[in-house]
Amino acid sequence: xxxxxxxxxxxxxxxxxxxxxxxxxxxxxxxxxxxxxxxxxxxxxxxxxxxxxxxxxxxxxxxxxxxxxxxxxxxxxxxxxxxxxxxxxxxxxxxxxxxxxxxxxxxxxxxxxxxxxxxxxxxxxxxxxxxxxxxxxxxxxxxxxxxxxxxxxxxxxxxxxxxxxxxxxxxxxxxxxxxxxxxxxxxxxxxxxxxxxxxxxxxxxxxxxxxxxxxxxxxxxxxxxxxxxxxxxxx
Amino acid sequence: xxxxxxxxxxxxxxxxxxxxxxxxxxxxxxxxxxxxxxxxxxxxxxxxxxxxxxxxxxxxxxxxxxxxxxxxxxxxxxxxxxxxxxxxxxxxxxxxxxxxxxxxxxxxxxxxxxxxxxxxxxxxxxxxxxxxxxxxxxxxxxxxxxxxxxxxxxxxxxxxxxxxxxxxxxxxxxxxxxxxxxxxxxxxxxxxxxxxxxxxxxxxxxxxxxxxxxxxxxxxxxxxxxxxxxxxxxxxxxxxxxxxxxxxxxxxxxxxxxxxxxxxxxxxxxxxxxxxxxxxxxxxxxxxxxxxxxxxxxxxxxxxxxxxxxxxxxxxxxxxxxxxxxxxxxxxxxxxxxxxxxxxxxxxxxxxxxxxxxxxxxxxxxxxxxxxxxxxxxxxxxxxxxxxxxxxxxxxxxxxxx
Numbered sequence: 086x087x088x089x090x091x092x093x094x095x096x097x098x099x100x101x102x103x104x105x106x107x108x109x110x111x112x113x114x115x116x117x118x119x120x121x122x123x124x125x126x127x128x129x130x131x132x133x134x135x136x137x138x139x140x141x142x143x144x145x146x147x148x149x150x151x152x153x154x155x156x157x158x159x160x161x162x163x164x165x166x167x168x169x170x171x172x173x174x175x176x177x178x179x180x181x182x183x184x185x186x187x188x189x190x191x192x193x194x195x196x197x198x199x200x201x202x203x204x205x206x207x208x209x210x211x212x213x214x215x216x217x218x219x220x221x222x223x224x225x226x227x228x229x230x231x232x233x234x235x236x237x238x239x240x241x242x243x244x245x246x247x248x249x250x251x252x253x254x255x256x257x258x259x260x261x262x263x264x265x266x267x268x269x270x271x272x273x274x275x276x277x278x279x280x281x282x283x284x285x286x287x288x289x290x291x292x293x294x295x296x297x298x299x300x301x302x303x304x305x306x307x308x309x310x311x312x313x314x315x316x317x318x319x320x
Numbered sequence: 321x322x323x324x325x326x327x328x329x330x331x332x333x334x335x336x337x338x339x340x341x342x343x344x345x346x347x348x349x350x351x352x353x354x355x356x357x358x359x360x361x362x363x364x365x366x367x368x369x370x371x372x373x374x375x376x377x378x379x380x381x382x383x384x385x386x387x388x389x390x391x392x393x394x395x396x397x398x399x400x401x402x403x404x405x406x407x408x409x410x411x412x413x414x415x416x417x418x419x420x421x422x423x424x425x426x427x428x429x430x431x432x433x434x435x436x437x438x439x440x441x442x443x444x445x446x447x448x449x450x451x452x453x454x455x456x457x458x459x460x461x462x463x464x465x466x467x468x469x470x471x472x473x474x475x476x477x478x479x480x481x482x483x484x485x486x487x488x489x490x491x492x493x494x495x496x497x498x499x500x501x502x503x504x505x506x507x508x509x510x511x512x513x514x515x516x517x518x519x520x521x522x523x524x525x526x527x528x529x530x531x532x533x534x535x536x537x538x539x540x541x542x543x544x545x546x547x548x549x550x551x552x553x554x555x556x557x558x559x560x561x562x563x564x565x566x567x568x569x570x571x572x573x574x575x576x577x578x579x580x581x582x583x584x585x586x587x588x589x590x591x592x593x594x595x596x597x598x599x600x601x602x603x604x605x606x607x608x609x610x611x612x613x614x615x616x617x618x619x620x621x622x623x624x625x626x627x628x629x630x631x632x633x634x635x636x637x638x639x640x641x642x643x644x645x646x647x648x649x650x651x652x653x654x655x656x657x658x659x660x661x662x663x664x665x666x667x668x669x670x671x672x673x674x675x676x677x678x679x680x681x682x683x684x685x686x687x688x689x690x691x692x693x694x695x696x697x698x699x700x701x702x703x704x705x706x707x708x709x710x711x712x713x714x715x716x717x718x719x720x721x722x
Contacts, residue, residue: 130719139636139715160640166715167638178633178718182329194322195638239637251719 086247086278087113087136092145094131094301105131107301108145113280115246118273120292121282128301129282130251136280137249138166150246167195171240171277173269175252177232179224179239185211186220189239196243210238214268230261237268241277248272250281254288266291326651333623340619341659344695347612348663349670352691354605356671356683361598365591367530369417370484370517372454373583375408377557378416379548379564380579383572390541391470393572398446400571401548404563406556409452413445414545415521416583418590422521427534429491431503439529440487441520442504444471444538445545450482452551453518458485460498460513463537467512471538471545478536481509484518486531502534509536522590542575557582612695613702616655620648620706624713631710632717641711648707649700656699660692667691 094106105128113119123129134140135147138154147154150169154162171192172178179188186207193203211217214234216227224232233253240248250269254262266288273279281292289295297304330337379401383390394412401410415422423444428437443449450462460482469476481502488497488511497511515535523530542548552560561580568575588595624631631644639647671683 134716134719137636137719139719160642163635163638163640163643166636172636172718174718178629178636180630180633182332182630183325184328187325187328190325191634192637194325195634195640195643 086115086117086150087111087280088146088148089136090146092135092147093143094128094135094140095143105301106135106142106298109298109301109303111296111303111305113247113278115278116273116276118270118279118291118293119281119296120289120294121280121296121298122284122286122289123298124284127298129284129298131301132298132303133249133251133280133282137170137172138162163195167192168243169246171243171245171248173233173236173240173248173250173253175255177224177229177236177256179232179235181224184221184223185216185227185235185238188224188235189242192239192243206242207238210242211235213241214238228261230257230264233257233261233265234268237265237272241272245277247278247280250279252283252285253281254283254285262288322647322650323654326647326654330651330654336619336623337655340615340655341662343612343615344656344659344699345662345666347608348660348691348695349666350608351605351694352663352667352687353670353674353683354601355691356687357680358598358601358605359687360681361594361601364527365594365598367519368517369519369583369587370453370455370515371417371583372551373587375454375551375554375557376416376452376583377550377552377561377564378419378579378581378583378586379550379561379568379577380546381542381548381568382546382576382578383543384574384576390543391472391539394446394541394543396571397542397548397568400567401550401564404550404560404567406553406560407550408553409448409551411445411447411449411452411549412540412542412545413443413449413547413549414540415441415443416547416549416586417519417521418583418587419521419547420590424520424525425504427487427491427532428503429500431506431508433503438487438490438532439525440483440532440534441518443518443533443535444540445535445549446539449535449549450515452549454551455518456516457482458514458516459496460511462513467537468539469537471540472543476538477507478538479508479510480512480537482513482515482535483511484515484531484533486517487534488514490529490532609694609698613698616652616699616702617706620652620703621709624648624706624710627710628713629717629720631713632715632720635713635715636718644711644713645707648703648710652699652703652707653696656696660695663695664688664692 089109089111092106092109096103096105121129121132135142149165152165189207189210190203193206208217211220214237216231216234254265257265269279283289398410398412401407423442424439425442426437427440447465447468463480467480469478483497491502492500497514500511501508502511517531518533520530520533550560564580565577667688668683674680675682
């Protein structure tokens with residue numbers, strides 16, 4: 086699904102050159118649930134930005150679902166991002182001026198679905214996250230956990246193959262976090278590849294595989310059962 | 321199309337959106353009326369005189385003291401002027417088109433018509449007047465030498481007249497005016513010729529009668545008419561005018577020349593106020609359009625800055641740079657359309673008030689679509705730079721911490 090070979094990312098200013106990713110090689114296969122961990126400043130977000138086609142990389146190769154992304158122009162990258170990837174962000178990133186229906190509708194409009202199909206997908210996605218009754222509400226009228234569920238609905242409404250989650254439970258209390266993780270696991274069980282970026286070892290422990298990034302260098306780890314918090318495991 | 325979500329967003333930013341809509345509406349109302357008034361002024365300035373202005377110069381003069389035989393002196397003057405190199409033709413007359421002061425008379429197709437008469441400008445002059453003007457005779461003939469009467473003679477009366485097409489149509493609608501009789505009060509004149517156009521010296525009798533002129537074969541002396549009209553070879557007006565003073569002074573010294581000028585200068589002077597008003601209105605309109613454009617740039621820039629993260633989120637969710645550009649252009653189009661719709665109503669209200677207060681004509685419906693297109697284009701141009709800035713926002717903004 087996602088193959089990176091020797092991917093590097095260098096941020097350059099006039100004075101300084103920062104290597105955010107160094108020769109990162111990673112493969113995520115269909116059906117996997119992978120957690121990317123690491124301390125702050127390790128390169129996790131840079132990895133997520135590149136994996137999500139949100140940012141360019143400096144060197145190496147990256148194939149997403151068989152497509153080499155390096156040479157793609159803005160239009161093709163945006164299309165690929167829209168069709169293949171669903172995003173869940175730490176701060177939800179809902180558009181405050183739009184109600185839930187319109188928020189979930191945003192990526193679907195760029196996809197070019199018909200009005201009827203969009204409506205169907207929006208209702209189904211919101212029903213999936215348990216918020217169908219709040220369809221005309223605005224984000225400010227929801228709790229943090231509900232907002233994140235809307236973000237998940239928005240991410241899955243287009244049936245992406247890959248779900249990229251950036252600290253999805255970072256702004257939630259433990260109960261809400263548990264619900265969100267459960268949703269992500271259900272999606273993964275349905276065949277969606279989930280890559281979750283987190284610095285929380287308890288969240289990482291729920292993934293099938295961990296990739297640990299330190300100073301832009303990745304090491305691949307199996308999940309350690311001892312890291313799984315009893316609270317999360319019983320959820 | 322993001323039409324409905326944009327409307328939803330605008331509803332939530334009602335104050336800023338309303339201010340821009342009002343700004344566009346006021347600009348639409350004022351500029352539509354201003355453009356209309358400018359067009360009116362420009363059309364007025366383009367009024368054809370019917371004479372070959374670029375070949376004509378006029379000399380206005382006043383005699384000092386009593387002149388024993390004004391007619392004889394006028395004849396000598398005309399001979400002397402005709403001899404100036406570059407002069408094609410000369411006539412003594414009482415007035416010129418756009419000369420401002422003019423002679424008028426009520427005229428009718430029936431004698432002593434009190435209620436149905438119209439007002440026409442009365443041109444009179446020596447032989448060669450029509451040739452000097454270079455007017456186009458479209459029917460009938462010029463006056464014969466026998467028809468000319470000395471205007472200074474006691475009880476001078478003429479029996480023929482040449483009228484403009486507009487006056488002929490006014491007096492004898494749908495009929496040939498040749499051989500018909502018109503009346504200046506109770507004095508009958510037979511129409512012997514029709515000229516295409518001859519503008520009045522002024523339009524103080526109203527624009528509808530601005531083309532009502534007639535010519536009488538009254539040989540007028542310089543002491544009565546005060547004007548010599550000289551037709552020159554193209555490009556020699558300055559040279560001829562420079563020679564006029566010395567030439568006429570040689571004939572008789574006791575005269576003062578009040579005006580030595582070309583007819584294009586006469587026209588320029590006559591329409592000076594219209595030109596000033598047109599420039600003023602153009603200036604005000606441009607200033608308003610610039611202020612509106614700056615308002616749109618300001619608001620769009622503010623919204624782009626305010627929505628930087630939102631734009632990044634949209635980009636992350638699949639919007640291309642083109643989608644973001646189109647979003648802001650469409651948003652501006654919606655605001656401009658609202659402003660134009662309100663502005664059209666205001667434009668008609670303003671026009672209605674101007675009609676009542678200053679008797680300006682009704683705003684033609686064609687002005688509004690032109691104004692609307694201009695404001696749409698202005699809006700799109702004004703929002704382009706902020707929209708391009710928005711389109712350059714990286715989707716990676718979405719993953720940055722708040």
